Every structure is written in structure tokens, then in C-alpha cells.
Amino acid sequence: MRSKTVSKGLPPNEQDRDHNALRRGRGASLPRIPEYFSQDEGKNVMSPRDEIPVLKGQDGEGSVQVHMDPSQKIEGAKVFSVYGKGGIGKSTTSSNLSAAFAAQGKRVLQIGCDPKHDSTFTLTGRLQPTVIDILKDVDFHAEELRPEDFVTEGWGGVMCVEAGGPPAGTGCGGYVVGQTVKLLKQHHLLEDTDVVIFDVLGDVVCGGFAAPLQHADRAVIVTANDFDSIYAMNRIIAAVQAKSANYKVRLAGCIANRSRETDEVDRFCKTVGFNRIGHMPDVDAIRRSRLKKKTLFEMDADEDILACRNEYMRLAEALYNGTEAFTPQPLPDRDIFELLGFD
Numbered sequence: 001m002r003s004k005t006v007s008k009g010l011p012p013n014e015q016d017r018d019h020n021a022l023r024r025g026r027g028a029s030l031p032r033i034p035e036y037f038s039q040d041e042g043k044n045v046m047s048p049r050d051e052i053p054v055l056k057g058q059d060g061e062g063s064v065q066v067h068m069d070p071s072q073k074i075e076g077a078k079v080f081s082v083y084g085k086g087g088i089g090k091s092t093t094s095s096n097l098s099a100a101f102a103a104q105g106k107r108v109l110q111i112g113c114d115p116k117h118d119s120t121f122t123l124t125g126r127l128q129p130t131v132i133d134i135l136k137d138v139d140f141h142a143e144e145l146r147p148e149d150f151v152t153e154g155w156g157g158v159m160c161v162e163a164g165g166p167p168a169g170t171g172c173g174g175y176v177v178g179q180t181v182k183l184l185k186q187h188h189l190l191e192d193t194d195v196v197i198f199d200v201l202g203d204v205v206c207g208g209f210a211a212p213l214q215h216a217d218r219a220v221i222v223t224a225n226d227f228d229s230i231y232a233m234n235r236i237i238a239a240v241q242a243k244s245a246n247y248k249v250r251l252a253g254c255i256a257n258r259s260r261e262t263d264e265v266d267r268f269c270k271t272v273g274f275n276r277i278g279h280m281p282d283v284d285a286i287r288r289s290r291l292k293k294k295t296l297f298e299m300d301a302d303e304d305i306l307a308c309r310n311e312y313m314r315l316a317e318a319l320y321n322g323t324e325a326f327t328p329q330p331l332p333d334r335d336i337f338e339l340l341g342f343d
Contacts, residue, residue, distance in 0.1 A: 074181065074190055074215050077109070078320060081198040081212040081249070083240075084222035085232035089257040091119045092286060093222050094199035098123060099295040100309075100316035102156030106194040109184075110158055113177055113212060114201035115165035122295045123154030130164025131180045147187050155295055159189065165201070174211035181215065195320065213243040218252035218323060220277075225259040227340050230268050237272065238330040250325035253277030255315070258286070264340055271339060274328040278315045280308060 082094045091112070098110045112119025117130045131150050138144045154160045163180040166172060177198075184190050198212035213219060219240045223229040233254060240251050254269065255278035256262045265276055280286070285304040289296050296312070299305050331339065 074196060077190060077193045077196045079196045079198070079216045079218075080252070080319060081200055081216040081219045082222060083200050083219060083236045084257075085224075085229045086201065088222050088224060088229055088232075089280075089286075090201075090222050091199050092122070092290060093220075093255060093257060093280070094119060094197050095122045096295050096297070096308075096312045097316055097319075098154075098158045098195075098197055099156055099297040100312040101195045101320065102158050103297060103313065104316060104320075106316075106320065107192060108156075108158045108195045108197070109189070109193045110154075110160055110197045110199060111177075111180060111212075112160075112162040112199050113165070114162075114199070116201075117162035117164050119162060119199040120152070120154060120158075120160035121293055122290060123156075123158050124152045124160050125293050126152075128152045128160065128162050130162045131183060132164040132166070132176050135179065135183075142183055142186060145183070145187075147189060150183065151189065155298060159193070177211040210239050210243060213240060213249045214247050216247075216249045218319065218325075219249055220252050220319070221254040222257050223254050223265055224257055225261050225264045227264075230264060230340060231336060233268070234272075234330050234336050237274065237328050241327065241330065244327075251328065252319060252323040253326060255280065258282045268336070268339065269328075272328040272331060274326055275324070277318065277323060278311060280311060283308065 080097075082090050082097075084090045084093075091114075094110060094112075098108045101108045110120055110123065115130075117127060121127050129150070134145065134150050135142065150161060152160045161180060161184070163176050165176050181190075190196070196215075198216065200212050219236075221233050221236050223233045237251065240249060243249050251274070253275040254265065256265045256276055257280045259265070259279065260282055262276060262279055268274070269276055283304040285296065285299065285302065285308065289299050289305075292299070296305050296308050301309075
């Protein structure tokens with residue numbers, strides 16, 4: 001329902017006469033209403049613009065997300081964003097990759113981008129407060145904070161940060177990511193870093209949580225050998241391709257996680273022009289490491305753990321040395337539905 005426009009400062013009968021004159025195309029003394037607002041019973045409220053803004057080229061075609069401030073660009077470090085379906089094992093993958101990079105002598109920063117703030121606990125052994133909560137405590141006066149207020153050193157010297165997110169149903173995840181990067185730059189914590197890993201929540205349905213793609217060199221997708229995980233991967237590919245029109249981010253490939261076989265993942269990749277760069281089998285050692293609040297690099301070295309460590313070490317080396325930049329073409333929903341599974 002359209003809100004009734006009210007002319008401030010006029011008696012009701014004159015408001016009606018003035019409004020009717022405007023509708024008939026005659027001169028009217030209605031005050032100019034700002035483009036993005038209408039007035040509803042004397043209060044400013046958001047309403048859609050009458051004309052559609054030009055969006056193409058600003059931050060991906062069709063995106064209404066704010067373009068990244070060039071001053072917030074991460075310089076020097078190699079930046080990876082890890083995406084995948086909710087519960088697929090992104091944080092496990094991110095933390096073990098961080099540990100593998102650290103074991104190879106790299107200076108690593110892992111940034112968790114999830115309101116649950118549980119990305120880094122296997123590196124630190126605890127849940128740490130989020131950047132956004134800490135900023136709230138000081139009324140967003142970042143100059144009052146010290147690095148130790150929001151950075152925790154984890155296993156192997158990995159610097160761990162939990163960006164957090166807005167309260168459920170409010171705010172924008174992109175703002176939180178932006179504030180976190182801004183804070184890290186203000187404290188010069190990105191200057192001596194070789195690798196930055198963004199661990200991002202769930203499927204990409206919102207431009208806000210696609211914000212790490214503005215900073216990343218490569219995006220890594222964690223998937224599994226099942227319909228739902230591959231379906232989500234297809235959507236993430238579309239999101240990364242949209243960002244790549246305006247940013248340097250490219251797809252590095254996917255990791256099949258907690259999967260005994262990889263046939264469905266490989267079939268999808270062959271169809272769209274993508275590549276599987278890693279495979280983590282469904283072994284109980286990974287589940288146990290989460291319960292012990294440790295990465296695989298701290299666990300007792302049984303056969304399964306050694307095999308997984310070696311795969312993470314191989315993957316970290318491949319990512320750091322540079323992977324091929326893939327430009328797969330995501331499938332329409334109906335096509336991917338027909339491609340996967342059995343008749």
C-alpha cells in the first residue's frame with residue numbers, strides 16, 4: 001500500500017487541495033521529497049525509488065552493495081575466502097589450512113565471519129569475543145582498543161579474529177567485515193601477514209556476506225558428494241563470478257569434505273568447467289578434533305590424522321604457490337537438478 005504524502009506546514013484542507021492540484025498536473029507548492037524517502041503521517045520512512053538506480057558496474061550487475069573503499073584493500077598478503085553450505089565443514093577446513101600454512105612458516109591471520117563466532121576455537125581452544133561486540137563496548141571508538149582486545153594468538157602463531165555479525169534479522173554482514181578490516185589496518189596488523197583466510201558462513205544469498213570476496217585473491221568452496229552441497233556450490237560459483245567483474249577474486253577450486261567418494265562432485269565440475277583441488281575423507285578423527293577443540297596438527301598422530309594433515313599441507317602449498325583461475329559457468333537450477341543423482 002502506498003503511503004499518503006503529506007505537505008508539512010499546511011492545514012489539512014490545503015494539503016488535500018495542494019495534493020489534488022499535483023495529481024491534475026497543475027502547479028503545486030508541495031515541498032520536494034528526497035528521492036529515497038517518503039513521508040508517512042509526518043515521519044520519514046524508507047520507500048522504493050520511483051526510478052530504478054543504475055547498478056551495473058558498481059559492485060556486480062544487479063548488486064546494491066556498496067563498492068569497497070580502495071583504502072581498505074589488503075596489500076601484501078595472499079587472501080583466501082572459504083565458502084560452502086552451512087555445516088559442511090568450512091571452519092574445520094579453514095582452521096586446518098591456517099595450521100598448515102603456519103607449519104610451513106607463513107604468518108597467518110584467520111577471520112571468522114559468522115555471528116556464531118566459532119571459526120577459530122580449534123586454533124585457540126576457546127570462543128573469543130567478536131569485533132563488533134568489542135566495538136559496541138567502547139561505543140565504536142576504535143582508538144580505545146588494543147590488538148590484544150580483539151586478536152587471539154592460536155596454534156602455530158596464527159592470529160585469530162572473530163568478526164561476528166549483526167543480531168539475527170538486523171544489520172548487514174558486509175558492514176561487520178568492513179569494520180573488522182578497517183580495525184586491523186588501523187593497528188597495522190595486516191602489514192606483517194603472509195596469508196589471510198576469511199571463513200564465511202553458509203550459502204551466499206546476501207551481498208553483505210559476499211563482502212570478503214572484495215578482498216580475496218581466491219575463493220575456495222567446501223562441498224561434499226551430495227545434492228545439497230553441490231547445489232549450494234553452484235550458487236556460490238555464481239556469486240564469485242559476479243564479484244569477479246569488479247574485483248580480482250577468482251575461483252581456486254573446491255574441496256570435497258567428509259566424502260568417501262567424489263564422483264558427483266567431479267561430474268559437476270566437469271560439466272561447468274571447475275576443478276576439485278582437495279579431498280578430505282569422512283574419518284572420525286576430524287570429528288574428534290572438533291570435540292577436543294584442536295586442529296588435526298595437535299592431535300595424536302594416528303594413520304587417519306597423518307593422512308589428513310598431509311592433504312592439508314599439500315593443499316596449503318598449492319594455494320600459496322598459486323592455482324589456476326577458474327571461470328566456471330553456473331548451471332540453471334533445473335539443469336543442476338537434472339544432472340545430479342539417479343533417475
